[in-house]
Amino acid sequence: MSDKNSQDARHLDTLDRDLGRLSNLEQATAFAARPIVGGGIALVFIALAGLAAALLFGQSNNTLIVVVAAAFGAYMALNIGANDVANNMGPAVGAGALSMTGAIVIAAIFESAGALLAGGDVVKTIAKGIIDPEALGDSATFIWAMMAALLAAALWVNLATWVGAPVSTTHSVVGGVMGAGIAAAGFGAVSWGTMSKIAASWVISPVLGGLIAAGFLWFIKVRIIYQEDKIAAARKWVPVLVGIMAGAFAAYLSIKGLKKVIKIDLPTALMIGTAAAVLVWAITIPVIKRQSEGLENRNKSLKVLFGIPLVVSAAMLSFAHGANDVANAVGPLAAIVQASGTGDFLAAVSIPYWVMIIGAFGISFGLFLFGPKLIKMVGNQITKLNPMRAYCVALSAAITVIVASWLGLPVSSTHIAVGGVFGVGFFREWYTERRLKRARMAVPDQTQFSREERRRRKLVRRSHFLTIAAAWVITVPAAALLSALIFFVLNTIAG
Secondary structure, eight states: OHHHHHHHHHHHHHHHHHHHHHHHHHHHHHHHHHHHHHHHHHHHHHHHHHHHHHHHHOSSTTHHHHHHHHHHHHHHHHHHHHHTTHHHHHHHHHTTSSOHHHHHHHHHHHHHHHHHHHOOSEEOHHHHHTBOGGGGOSHHHHHHHHHHHHHHHHHHHHHHHHHTOOOOHHHHHHHHHHHHHHHHHOGGGBOHHHHHHHHHHHHHHHHHHHHHHHHHHHHHIIIIITSSSHHHHHHHHHHHHHHHHHHHHHHHIIIIIOTTTOOOOHHHHHHHHHHHHHHHHHHHHHHHHHHTTTOOSSHHHHHHHHHHHHHHHHHHHHHHHHHHHHHHHHHHHHHHHHHHHHSOOSSOEEOOHHHHHHHHHHHHHHHHHHTHHHHHIIIIISSOOOHHHHHHHHHHHHHHHHHHHHHTOOOOHHHHHHHHHHHHHHHHHHHHHHHHHHHHHHSTTSOOOOHHHHHHTOSSOHHHHHHHHHHHHHHHHHHHHHHHHHHHHHHHHHO
């Protein structure tokens, strides 16, 4: 009997091992197939965008051009979703306030809503005055230049996503337009004053975002985390911080997200923001008091109080991002549609609604299919985030845009958000080192860390910092060079 039992046990062990191998094989197959499936769905979407353009544009000599441009625009929108949206959702996911699925669903809804409800209805001729349209000569040259800019920007953002570097899609389009303009009409066609402002924003955006995020983290540490009664301090200051967040986002959305609905100047936006801040502060006081009842007096309890504000801030950032950055995908496409339909390439460009839909759905599909890689990188791999730190990043993004609008500086939401993440990480390094120095002064014979140990204890991954900084610096010239090459190829084929 015992022999039979041992034999049955061996059979069961063998079966368990075989089932384990099959399970591992299925997981490996699913992992390997995921990029193929994602790529297949993306190709179907690009094909459908081209088909929609053929049906909606109508029959003319330029229908094929519009179909190809729509496919390029859809490809660009997919890449914006895969790369840019990570900046809004990465901190919330990294802090544990949102699951990856929840982040993707919220971002898809609010990005699309921002694009369709509040997306800009007019894009100034040739991407905000980067080049002089009259220098291009005729509509055919203009169309090839916009086509080259669109494809070059999409290819560059795709490459950056593959490498794992969050880059500015706005700067990618700017570089693409500049490169195509230089190839078509020479260096004199470029507005170098505008380009110098954009170059300045490479430094200003991340530094300002990082400083503001670090400042708020310092405030939270001093006023809440290191207080003897953390819960009492949180009841006092969390409503204030949430009110500041509400005011910042109200002003942010008034300036950047509602251009299509109503034009609001900066003083009016600040008044709206102040009113929203006071209202939300008053509403939040009893809410935080109720949430904090029964919480233990420790740092982990504080995370609960920042969870909901962080989710709301991520949703608001996504709405504003969709309202503004969808133009990166559809602006050149809309210019091509107008030039192809009317032959007028000098007037302001109105964006047809079907073009906006391509941009909105493309961003959502790109986020769903390819976004998790960058979301994980921004949320987890640069520095460790919790709800308080991630909240500081989201708040700095809104405030930095307001400050930049007041100063008249063009800034990148990508640079601000990622700069905020770096700012939080570097501030934690500095603050930790400062506390260790104080501890060593209090206890002189305390063990000193070796250089290797100090390097190991760094809270920001230097490899990611260098990779991202390099990608930011070369985005405009790389997109410009690629665009110039594509323009020469397209012009040769057309000629």
